[in-house]
Amino acid sequence: MLRMTLLSAAVVLLTACQTTQPQRDYDGSRNFADYRTWAWSEPAINFSPANDPRISSDLVAQRLQDAIAAQLDARGLRPAASPEQADLKIRADMIIDEREQMVTTNYGVGLGTGYWGVWGGGPVMSETRSMNYQTATLQIDMIDADDNQLVWRGSSTDVVRDRSQTPAERTRAAHELAGRVLTGYPPN
Template sequence: MRRLITALCLAALLAGCQSPSATQDYDASRDFAGYRSWSWQTPALQYRPDDPRIKSDLTEQRIRQAVAEQLDQRGLRAAAPGANGDLKVQAYLIVDNRQQQVTTNYGNPWGPWGYWGGPMGGAGWGETRTLNYQVATLQLDLLDSRDGKLVWRGSTEQVVADNPTPAQRTQVIQKGVARILANYPPR
């Protein structure tokens, strides 16, 4: 049992060490230097699934603030209220249920000889467990407001933590948006 707990802790530690990454895609034919302002698409944030346990005005407020700060750092200014910016911004928060199988092998205490039928004989045994968890994907789409076409998309994923504090939620969203927009504008 001690080995099982150690293996599960090690798997959790390794999963925690993997820093989330972001992916981007964009229309290479667009002149991103020409985009100077932005405004929110309606609706600004869409949830998948549309579940009241996920949907939150507080989450939307955090995402809106993080996006506004990051776009401002990149030289894009928010359009005046009621005006369209050069870009329309739309965010998606997608939560998926996922599973991972973890197998723990228990060997013979006498080392490899036990596996190969050596003098101590016998073989080890293993146990496979299924871990259920949720992954949140935050996706940002930037659309050209003149023709409505998608010109840039970025996303990042993160395992959903159990019972995060409001400060932790804010920090996760800020870091996620910064990761997504790290390579905007494309070079």
């Protein structure tokens, strides 16, 4: 029973760390104040693995596009009247990865010291298990429309949960993820 309790605690700790800090990179020689309008690159959303039906759907793509568009709007970027008039082209990738984490559980009786001296005794046992889980990474690229050079990239990763979500929960999660990715825009 103690072993299962400790293993459950390890699983809770793993899921508590379900998001990573957003990663960002950008071209420091660019004046980001010059970028005012945007249009979607073709294709707007790429999925990897490409044929994975859990993520590669029109519903997921539309949720991501709506979430990214809302975040760009909140940062002062407006959709261009036509793709040819855009300052930036926006491209996003949704990537699902398998990851593994080793979890060690210690149980048993060990030695300790206290007011009355050394106490306890006996073996301390440990068990190491491999836990496999999936992550979803959203990466957003901003490309200068004039020279087709990448000027800004951001990404954030979440642990994929095995619980079902309503469409409203999925929409909220897409907005939260896009918001985390774009927290560092504009960089200057």
